[in-house]
Amino acid sequence: MTGKTHIMGGVASCTAVAYFYGYDPILMTASGTLGALIPDICHTKSKIGRRLPILSTLISSIFGHRTFTHSLLFLLLTAFAAHLYLTDQSILVGLMAGMASHLLLDAGTTNGIKLFFPSSIKFRLPLYIKTGGKAEQAVLAALTILSCYFIAGLMA
Template sequence: MNGKTHFMGGLAACAAVETVTDGVDLSPLFYMGGMIGAFIPDICHVHSTIGRKLPIVSRIVSFLVGHRTFTHSLLFVGLVYGIMNVLLPDAYNLQMGLLAGICSHILLDMATVRGVKLFFPFPLRVRLPLFIRTGGKLEGFVRIGITIWLAIWAYQYIGEWM
């Protein structure tokens, strides 16, 4: 998936978490974390949105682990969670937002032809039964679908809030 789709996916993941948790102590920082987290797994790809912003880090990670391996795995999610608990122990909203964004990124990339190495370091690639080509027309429809769902969710959420 491309950066725009991941961005919308990060927002949608945060909206889904807020719906499930009934908005328990969530703040705008939660959504900011989700938007940032949606880009983090692609640090392993030098031409990605985050890879272009942090080219040296991206080249190192890409060289060490390749694309859609470690940074697209459950091991990575657990490692990020552990690091955030040490570095940001009191930033619950940011932690949960980042994790929601990272998980949405991985799930969206599981819907692509190549899939991801979800159980890294094991070589098994995981993809969803229905998958699309990154950057293709179907990805645009996926992004539009996510955007429509978010608009409906926001309308309902704001309606309850007022």
């Protein structure tokens, strides 16, 4: 998926969680947007990779793309580290929701992800699409509509 789809996936997941569980939607959405971009630190041309080129190049050269940073192991390690330093639950939950949305969206692409890294087994959802195509535009539109629905519910 492209960066804009990941961002909207983070927004959609965070507004939904805030709606159902009463977290602060502003803090959740801000942290979820960041969380939705973090797994692509392994890709030097990604939105976050271009912002942190040295770190991105290092991670990419060690692990490659869609391996460690797209795994449950990375998600759990990040959750543990975030729990040590973040005191606001809205920020912590938003960060994790954004990262989880990224993994789910990339698992729905042709290449899939190595969800169980260090295992080399690729995980891909039964229904998958090509990154950057018309189907991704439809996913982006659906995530935008879903976000608007939950934002409207939060404002009511």
